[in-house]
Amino acid sequence: MTFMTVFNQIAILSLMIIVGYGVMKFGILNDQLNKGLSSLVLKVTLPAMIVKSMQFDFSREVLLTSFKMILLSLFVHGIAILTSYIVPKLLKEQSTKGDVIQFMLVFSNVGYMGYPVIYAIYGDMGVFYAALFNIPFNVLIWTLGVTIMTRHSHRESNKLDYRKVLMNPGIIAVGLGFTLFLLSIKIPYVVYDTLHGIGEMTVPLSMLVVGSMLGEMPLREVFNEKKLIVVSVIRLIVLPLITLIVLSFMGFEGMLLGVPVVIAGMPAAANTAVFSTLYDAAPHFASKGVFITTLLSMITIPLLSMLL
Template sequence: MDFWTIFSQVLVLFLLILVGYIAGKQQMITKHGAKEISTLVLYITLPALIIRAMQFDFSIELLGQSLKMIGMAIAVYAGTISLSYLFAKLLRAKGKEKDVFQTAMIFPNVGFMGYPITQGLYGTQGIFYTSLFNMPFDLLMWTVGVHMLSRSSDSSASKKKGLAALLNPGTIAVAIGFTLFILSIKLPPILDSTLLYLASATTPLAMLAVGSTLARTRVDAIFANKKLLLTAVIKVAVIPAIMIVLFTILKLDGYFLKIPIIITAMPVAANVAIFATRYESDELLASQLIFLTTLMSLVTIPLIALFLG
């Protein structure tokens, strides 16, 4: 896949955000409406996407590679979580600003961008390994992500702790999807088609919600915020660069080199803005980061993909 093909895939998401921005400016999507859309994505369409993403064939010979990729994903997330504390301290961020910056550094846009781009780059095998690498995402988003985004919030939804925090649509969907994967159970055609329709609504709905939230601020203010700009650069360039150096030293190659780096280089996950809205954090700042990192990724993702070969 060449630079322009990858560029066009990222541009589509950027244009969806623009549509949401216009809809927000015209009051077709209100602040209350954006929150309802976010809830719809979190509780219905995103779980459908998760379950369908795990509907791929499993074989014994791939078990070792599968476990290795899952292990790498856990290691990468542990690393980015650690780096998020370091970079947040360097940025001198506090309160909800710190909560959003840290969460944004950790969680990449896998479901909305990672799958189509890795499929375009590496075909069916790309989807297979991306699905495995993405397995810890939802568990961490609903635990670490919720903790970070709610720690400065008074939201009643943020008060769920312990086991109750794990019983959410995201982790339940992961459990269902992984069980179906391990047991090689394929969904009945009617159920599969239903989930397909729901899953396909996730990206446009999430991007529209992000865009409508952005409509409540001046876009030029985004580029005047130095902390926001630095966080965006850290997310799409600095962290992937650190990974490239580290993985090269470790002499990783093939999909175990390419998939983790490509996925980590994705813009901030739309889930961050959706969760920020749900848990009454700074959803505006989260939406600004998604907008800015998506804009930057129009250049950074194609360049990183070309570098990896």
């Protein structure tokens, strides 16, 4: 895929985000509808997209690449976790705001932004590998993520609920899709076409959700947090560049290089705001962080795709 093709795909996604911003500002979408769309994407359309994307004939090469992708995910998340412990100390933020910063640096927006961008660049095979890359994310967010957000929270720390880890719709979809791949089981045409149709809604709905999130907050309030600008630069530029340099030096190329780098360069996870609200850990600060990183990613993601 040429750079212009990738750039055009990213431009389309950006325009969809702008439409989402507009429909929120004009009252076509509201907070309740936005939450419903978010749930629809994460629980229905994205799982359908994942299962459909894994309908490939079994091959040892793809299986080997799949295991490499999971190991790369652990490695990349390790870099992010290490960085997340250093940055709050440098910024002298050791309170709940420091916890939010750490969460932002570890967890990127894979669901709403990562999958659509990967799909635009690499198609179904890209989503296949991105889904496997995302397995550690789903485990870490309900373990390390909860630990981070409850460190300085006034509420009591919740015990780890393994059901939330294992029964996550994304994990279930990956497990089902990968099992079908391993056994070379082909989904009946009617079911496949249904999954395809539902899965195709993931990209536009995700972009509308992201845009509507941006439309919920006045721009003046967002950019008065200078530390979040620094965190955004690290989240959107430094982390993906470190990933790109290290993996290139290690000899990785193609999707084994592209998928980790693209996901490493996504904005802060939307769950940053959700978890901070749930555990009373500077929720307003977290919402600003999600907003800034998402807004700036409309510039950085095309530049990142050019590097790849």
